[in-house]
Amino acid sequence: MPIARTFLDWRQPALPAIAEYLAGRFLRGTTLDLDNVVLALPGGRAARRLTEELVRLCEERCLTLQPGAHCTVGALPEYLYESKRPFATDLVQQLAWVRALKETDHDCCRQLTARLPDEEDHAGWMDLGALLQRQHRELAADALDFGLVAQRGRQMPGFHDEQRWQLLSRIQQKYLQILDGLELWDLQTARLYAIQHQLCRTDKQIILVATTDMTMAMRHMLDQVSQQVTAIVHAPADLADHFDQHGCLQPDRWLDELVGISAQQIHTVEGPADQAEEVVRCIADLDGRYRADQIVIGVLDEQLVPQLLRRLKQAHLPARWVVGKTVGETAPFRLLEAAASYLERSQYLDFASLARHPDLAPWLAARHIAPDWLAALDDYYNDHLALRLGEWLGQDDRAEKLRHVVSAIHEVLQPLRGAQRPLPQWAPLIAQLLRAFYGQRCFDLDLLHDQYTFKALEHLREGLLLQQQVPIDIAPHLSAAEAIRQLLSQVQGNQLPSPHEDDQIELLGWLELPLDTAPALIVTALNEGIVPTSVNSDLFLPNALRQQLELVDNRRRYARDAYALSVLLASRDELSLISARFTADHDPLLPSRLIFATDPVSMAERARHFFCGGEQDASAPALIHVTSGAGEPSRIVVPQPLPLSTPITSINVTAFRSYLECPYRFYLRHVLHLQSIDDRCEELGPAAFGTLIHDVLSAFGKEEIHTSTDPDKIVRFLNHTLNKLTTARYGQEHLPAVSVQLVQARQRLQAFAAWQAQWAAQGWVIVHTETSGGEQPARLNVDSGTSVILQGRIDRIDRKDDQWAVFDYKTGDTARSPDETHLKSGEWIDLQLPLYLQLARSLGIESVPQLGYINLPKELQRVGALLATWDEEALEQAETIALDVASKIVAGEFWPPTRPPAASLTEFASICQEHAFRPHLEARVNGGQA
């Protein structure tokens, strides 16, 4: 007896009609008794909606509802036969595939892939396993195994993969043997077994609700219980020939079927934002005839969801997309992800990420760690460029504070360190980690983000349970990081539903639409490749082979969508279809073929309209809705300096250069002491590199050895000092680049030693090292009465007889002379060395010393002293300028910023609007300059 088919006309929505049908058929007294009924529906949402319809119907008629079982078509088979053994979970299946692959001769495997993953590349193997698992599933669903593909493919002209499928078939056998050994069943194979041995039976009534596309295996099973099965087809009875005996679509019938879209229903727009805009416009066009819950937006391309939600929110339209979040977007997921990276590599950067996870802060606070440790972490890294944390360098209390943070985190991660273990053994330890962070927290499920976090934890728990259940025989041996990653990959895509509130416009996926009941529907992204989809090339199952094997092919895909659209057209009061010309990246999109399933002239008109509209509308719809006040000119300005709270009484000699470059930036750097922080440097920056060499040289100047004329001795001392300093500052284990940099530094010091020995041989002696002047500070007398203290530190002062030389060490890559750095086109731009004269004077050096640099540049031939050539007049000029600068500084003149921007004060680019073409400056508060 064939399956009974019942047609319900598609001019009304399916679900109420089906409820009515069930009420007619299964009413027992005052009970609508579905206890003995299994309803198979295309998706979970439809099942829930049908239940609603049934509840409503029973309420209206005062009936008692005894619900039956319902399931998706995919799960129906398990109602039809009795399994004899437990099924292997997805994870176990995948692992079994991996095992099967690994046990296959590797030379053979090369037929399959040119590159097998490395033995330790667990994720790589799992990907490969998943790939085979997918093929296996799809084929088994259509009652095929790999061997059959090889066999049937042979009958197809142009089939080229026979050997490959035979190999795959061998792997498949192995896979099944492995599961067998574990006394588990492969779900798909179990079904095939049931079919082959005619084991399908049921005492329930099976109702197929609008399941218009079923796999071969499903059909075979239903055939074995056909007396018990009714297929409800949502279509007018006169289209009966468009459906087969299972109530499924006859693809060929639909290929040429005209889909009656009218021209007004098609809305062609440009990009994603325009789609969102158009949706709102379409809702406006409904003129308030519908409530929010009577309007549904069809989301064919999920990437559009954020745009839509944003736009609807701006229009004050309440809306909901089923998926609130995926597990991958939730806090616990991100925490585990960061923890895995840190476990894997233990490097600073991974720690820095983990440490910034917001859920760490409360956890640390609970351990009485003050919240300022994050800033301390940055500073610590920048001072010590630690590749890893744990070797505590420097002795300030900052390190102490960090030590607490780090050890707290290390402690909680401790159980996850160590050697590889079988996967199931990690699960409790990972759970323990999660419990450490989330166990104490009280989640308020009325708060949305708490809800998501909690649900994510549930998913993670489920994932861990699956891991735990992996039979030890096929459990891979992994590190904790790999086990965590494995867990994350299992749950990442899982969706967490968003909460349902009254009276919302729902955003629904394409598959949900046919069985939805809202009278007004706006479908977005009706574009080819989205609806209908198609497979136009494939690694295993190209379309031709699919056709040959009667798998889902492009015809069936088209038919499904043509039918779905026909249902929507027939059953909705209002239907708008939006298709876009461009993606978010401005790549062209194609219109859905369904739009052209119409009479020839309309087809041509629509084609012309879509393809020639290409005027890229650039004035994109506004994302930001400005309410008031916007306009030219911008009121985003460079802020004026505020009046000084305390007078400035001292200036560093090096700061004069900054002031000359830009008074405003001087203010930011030297008055406000603003500093920019980053922790991405991968090596010693110019400053750190310079300081290191400076410190070595300073130590040199302070030791006996400084009089030596033996370059080798000097080198030995410098190297020794360098090593000592580096170990103290940068520890034992350096960033990779730093080690090489130290070699470079050593080379420069070596060249220095050669120069120094010669210099000393000439009779020069180092008299002062790192001096900031005499007891009495050097002062600049700004004007009558006021003076500022000059601060500065001279690297070294040398003497030979009655000659003096004041030196500054320079470690930039290129050697530059004092003249080059202090003067530009004859103008003083730096006053450092001339001002050293003042400092030197305070040390009692009366004769005018020579001023110069000792350069240690990358070109080693150029290591050595370069002296300034300024005469007295020039130096006087410099002093005058210094006085001028100082008096301006004391007077608080820091405005306006210089343009073009100062080369050495780049950290203020954003404040000073350097990247804008003309910065907007704040107007003087009291008139003044602008």
Next chain:
Amino acid sequence: MSAFSHILIRASAGTGKTFRLSNRYLELLYRDVLPDQILATTFTRKAAGEILDRVVVRLAGAALQPDALSRLSRELQITDLSHEQCLNLLRRLLTHLHRLRVCTLDAFFAQLAGSFSLELGLPPGWRIVEELQDRYLRREAIAMTLQGDGNHETQRLVHLMAKGEATRSISQLIQATVDDLYHLYLEAEPTAWQCIPRPPLLKSEELVATIEALRAAPLPDDKRATGARDNDLVAAEQGDWERFIGRGLASKILAGERTYYRKEIPDETIDLYQRLLQHARGVLLHQMADQTEATYQLLDKFHVAYAHLKQKSRALRFDDITRALSLGLAAGNSAAGNIEQQQYRLDTAVHHLLLDEFQDTSLAQWFVLRPFARQITSADLTNARQARGCPPSFFCVGDVKQAIYGWRGGLSEIFDALQNELPGLADESMNTSYRSSQPVIDTVNRVFAHMTRHTNLGKLEPGVSQWCHGFEEHTTAQRDLTGYVELCATCESNDEQGKIGAKIQHVACRIAELVQAASGCSVGVLVRSNKVVAHIIYELRQLGVPASEEGGNPLTDSPAVQIILSLLKLADHPGDTVARYHVARSPLGAQIKYTDHTRLEDTLKLAHDIRCRLLHHGYGPPILQWADQLAPFCDRRDRNRLQQLVELAYRYQQIATLRTTDFLLYVESQRVADPTTAEVRVMTVHQAKGLQFDIVVLPDLDFLLTGQADSCVVGQPSPTEPVDRICLYRNTGFQALLPPDLQQLFETATSRDVNEALCVLYVALTRAVHALYMFVAPSAANEKNLHKTPAGLLRAALTDGQCLAPRAVAYQCGDPHWYTRRPAKPATAPRQLKQDKPVRLAPSVATVQLEHTAPSQLEGGTKVSASRLLELDSAVATSRGTLIHALFEQVQWLDESPPAPEQLLRVAQRLASGQLGVDDQLAAFHRMLGLPEISAVLRREFYQSPRDAVLQRVLGPDLVQKKMSPQVHNERRFAVRDDQRLMSGLIDRLVLLYDNNHLVAAEVLDYKTDSASADDPAQVERLVAYYRPQLDAYRRAVSIMFRLPIERVSARLLFVGPGIVRAW
């Protein structure tokens, strides 16, 4: 049916190559070729889209309108074309939309690679990597390279690469090397890095002797000679050979001169110098060879690390795919290399190739395409297919004059070599423009015919000559079009910075005038870099000229965006006082209540809140909110930029990390255009390719033809063979030391640069329909020669290089008032803004859709702790739980019909996996059944005349006296409306109590397998409290379903392990 000729078309600008290509496409369709057999490729998705647009629109037009039909039949030379035929062709095309192969080469390759991933050794699940992520991968690979081997090898290599210098920044050095040379590493043979000769050196004693001999050698009779020689000697002694060859007598002699300040250099001295120069050459070449080989080795190490990381992260670049394919195809016996295999996996054979913009094809791309092309053009295959329909065809169109993508790997030389590669290719040139007016074309002809009059080209001369030599004279079909061309000078200014600013202001004013005079005309302002684009836009907007900015710069050029970025910076680095100050003193600071940058505590809290928001809500919504708050303070451009930031934020979400500064890097890495529908569009010449404008303005012509030298030069045996020689860049003096064939490479490189610069100029000039305005800097006061710039070339060609005063017009052609004579254009109606209707909804009524809950979700209530949730029971316990439930499900009334053993066994077998022994579990189950509290409540007698306190309470004083008839339902489903919720679920065990067929009460039973213990009553109570909300919900459901008052429904928890029962 006759075959199409295999053809190569050289189509000059504006001559209608897309038209020709669409012709070929239409002809093929007409000959019943299926669309999926035609592969039409180009380089941008936009261009691919345009090809398809052209095909469809022409066909649809012809299907609908008689004149379009006759035009099409004329153009295709098909006399009997009818509307019906067009409709049929269109129908066929549209029903094959999903099968169309009109795409970019990259897209086609990606599809091909996707079908052979495994065979090509690509990681399963690979994807195309985002630029930024690729940069991270590279950085990581560099770190791995440096870390490699305890560093010694790397140190050696770095030392050699830095030519012995002690450079500070190692990562930068390697980064730069990788950025510049990694692509070459991939393209070239390893031996290409070993082409620097290593000539013999003087032995050290020979060297000393030679130096000493030179010290004593006679010198030319000039005072300066001694000093020069002494310097040379010092350099030689110090081994500073670069300095040695760079100056003094040595450099003269190296240059082949025999005199010094016109005084003869004695032969003996020359000889000595020659020997030293030989040695110098040797040393320097050794150094160079070392450097080159070290570079290769370092790149090789980098490659290993990088490839490993890419494999691991499944992240590939398009060029990885192209290379994998070209390697795969090269191995002809592999699956990927087998054409038939390809056809099978792509579901069709590519029988017709239509290649657009062929000059931009790279060598690697050509290697992939070549087998297709060869197959199509090779004769015997043609025969084989002849039987069925239209024979295969090859069509390729391009223009070497428009090869402006050299830096992207485009190799226009392939175009010229194509005829050798594919014998039997017909060749055709198209030089008649359908775009430009006569004056424009005349000017183009003149420029490229006469630019060799530039007298100061020096070594650029061969390149320029060669280009001009290849130029064929253009004509135009648009002779009636009014037109005008002008070359004029901008205003003058002294300093560099000001110069550019003043020049751009000047040009902007001229554009403003033009827009006013020639209203309705499209204006393209074409420049070299995106930075200039933005600058011009800025000036135009100052003048009130709306302009569209295309191409784009990072959003960091907006002060408003910068504020938000500072806020994010602060979230990552609360210690960053620059960011703190920036935010605190901005309008945003006031809105988010952060106005004092000095307060660390506030900052820490703000930083935490921001990171929390970004994690929970994603980047989009918070950034949108901040943008909204800033918008009222912004001008138009800033507002646009904020919008674009919001868009980026939404897009970024997929790759978001825990570090907000990663988003900053992302923003900096993204160029975002600010396009509008304005008539004036400002863009780089590269972006203008394929476009045309009524008016073209070129304000940016004063730049050197050969810009920054590449870090190396390369040689190939022929254009279609891989690189076989690589030579790091050296200055001219050094080049003289190289063997001639390597010197030749430098010349070739220069010619290539010149060629590309001229292509850019050509493209720029030929975008104009009516008019072309070119702006160049005026002559400097001391100008002696023309500069080696496009401006210099234009002045040479158009004005014979006369001196050029500020603002002077140096060249004119056509009618300066051309716009007054242009045919009235139908004014393009300003795009009708659709009236924004108010959005209204009907008032809501009581809910129609119900929220669904399942009582099991209610475990623990709404304030919950996760600690229990994260208490993983052992795996065994979990599956045991399921099994025990299933077994209890078999129990009806224990006292009447205990479950059949075979049935229990079946259930156990189905559910008991590995660790769970079937027998053990059954034994455990029977033990549970034996527990007195449990077995009691599973009996009918328990309910018949209840002595249980809870049941007695439920039944109340009247009923308790009566004898009940209980009914049991296992796994009972329900679905009821509970207030606004739809509650549905499954009850483990439901007992209904009837009094005379009248339902009077019910009890809900729930089995729990928690490992509770009778010894710990507190724990039991906690568990009861935990499950209570769930059971109460069941009670409610039962009460609604059976219309029983809630007091008549009791709940009973069965902890089956310890045998504890609790009821209420």
